[in-house]
Amino acid sequence: MESNSEPSLELLKHKLLTMASHAETSVNEALQALQQRDTELALRVKDNDRAIDQFEVEIDDLVIQLLTRAPLASNLRLVTIAMKISQDLERIGDEATKIAKRARDLAQEPPVKIVLDLPRMAGMALDMLKAALDAFVNRDSAAARMVIPRDKQVDAINREIHNALAQHMVEHPDTIARCLHLMVVSKSLERIADHATNVAEDVVYLCEAQDIRHTGMKSQAVPVPA
Numbered sequence: 001m002e003s004n005s006e007p008s009l010e011l012l013k014h015k016l017l018t019m020a021s022h023a024e025t026s027v028n029e030a031l032q033a034l035q036q037r038d039t040e041l042a043l044r045v046k047d048n049d050r051a052i053d054q055f056e057v058e059i060d061d062l063v064i065q066l067l068t069r070a071p072l073a074s075n076l077r078l079v080t081i082a083m084k085i086s087q088d089l090e091r092i093g094d095e096a097t098k099i100a101k102r103a104r105d106l107a108q109e110p111p112v113k114i115v116l117d118l119p120r121m122a123g124m125a126l127d128m129l130k131a132a133l134d135a136f137v138n139r140d141s142a143a144a145r146m147v148i149p150r151d152k153q154v155d156a157i158n159r160e161i162h163n164a165l166a167q168h169m170v171e172h173p174d175t176i177a178r179c180l181h182l183m184v185v186s187k188s189l190e191r192i193a194d195h196a197t198n199v200a201e202d203v204v205y206l207c208e209a210q211d212i213r214h215t216g217m218k219s220q221a222v223p224v225p226a
Contacts, residue, residue, distance in 0.1 A: 008062065008065065008066055009066070009075065009078065009079075011062065012059065012062050012063070012066065012078075012079065012082050013082070013137070015055060015058060015059050015062065016059060016082050016085060016086060016089075016136075017133065017137070018055065019052060019055035019056070019059065019086060019089050019090075020089055020129070020133050022048055022051055022052050022055065022093070023052055023089045023090075023092040023093050023096070023129075024126055024129065024130070025048065026045050026048045026049060026052065026092075026093050026096035026097070026100075027092065027095070027096045027099070027122060027125075027126060027192060028122075028126070029041055029044060029045050029048070029096075029100075030042065030045045030096045030097070030099035030100040030103060031099065031118065031119060031122050033045065033099075033100055033103040033104075033107075034099060034100075034102070034103035034106065034118070034185065035119070037103070037106070037107040037111070038103075038107070039103075039104050039107050041100075041103075042100040042101070042103045042104045042107070043100075043104070045096055045097055045099075045100035046097055046100060046101075048093070048096075049093045049094065049096065049097045052089065052090055052093035053090060053093070055086065055089075055090075056086050056087065056089070056090040059082065059083060059086040060083060060086070063079050063080070063082060063083045066079045067079060067080075073209075077205065077206050077209065078206060081136075081202045081203070081205060081206045084198075084202050085133075085136065085199050085202055088195040088196075088198045088199050088202075089195075091191075091195055092129070092192050092195050092196075095188040095189075095191050095192050095195075096188075096192075098184060098185075098188045099184075099185050099188050099189075102181040102182070102184050102185050103185075105181055106178060106181050106182075109177075109178055112168070112175050112178045112179060112182065114164065114165070114168050114179075116161050116164065116165075116182065116186070117157050117160065117161060118161070118182075118185060118186060118189065120157070121154060121157045121158065121161070121186065121189045121190075122189050122192075124150065124153060124154050124157070124193065125154055125189050125190075125192040125193040125196060126192070126196075127150075128147050128150050128151070128154070128193055128196035128197070128200070129192070129195070129196040129199065131143065131146070131147045131196075131200075132144060132147045132196050132197075132199040132200040132203060133199065135147065135200065135203045136199065136202075136203045136206070139203075139206065139207050140203075140207070141203060141204045141206075141207035141208050144200040144201070144203035144204050144207070145200070145204060147196065147197065147199075147200035148197055148200050148201065150193075151193050151194065151196075151197045154189070154190055154193035155190060155193075157186075158186050158187065158189070158190040161182075161183070161186040162183055162186060165179040165182055165183050165186075166179075201213050
């Protein structure tokens with residue numbers, strides 16, 4: 001890619017990381033709204049989702065501009081992967097909005113008397129996202145590969161939460177609607193971890209020119225010159 005495109009590449013990465021910061025804030029605020037039964041905070045998450053959507057539009061426009069400059073192979077991967085990552089970040093924002101909606105609904109009802117590992121699950125999913133984005137910034141495929149197996153831990157917590165809520169519904173039928181809201185929250189957190197995994201897999205492709213989705217090659221880094 002010509003040297004005069006470098007500022008645009010830096011702008012692309014800056015917009016992507018700013019978008020990621022908004023997505024992370026949305027997830028944290030949605031969980032906080034759920035825990036504190038704060039409807040105003042839940043509504044703020046919806047407003048922040050509009051900003052995330054706008055970032056996706058701006059990133060798509062910038063990607064199109066960069067692609068018209070016939071980039072070299074390594075920069076072409078960077079540009080296209082950035083667009084894919086922005087799509088995953090936009091979907092993380094959508095999941096945060098889902099959690100916030102359930103938080104608003106649950107705030108209108110008495111709390112369900114059950115202890116769930118939702119905060120730890122959220123922390124693990126967001127840690128995965130941060131690690132995947134750090135790997136993107138540092139072009140570190142080995143670090144990206146280390147993110148991918150962590151998805152199974154989040155899946156396991158999701159199953160535990162669903163089982164606990166299902167049992168609670170059997171024992172307390174009057175809580176069924178509220179427990180279903182909490183199941184949706186848990187599933188949204190599990191989906192956030194899935195999107196973080198997608199980002200990590202994209203980073204491996206960026207660094208190695210190797211698509212490891214749906215393969216058994218996710219734990220072995222084989223750097224390939226750009």
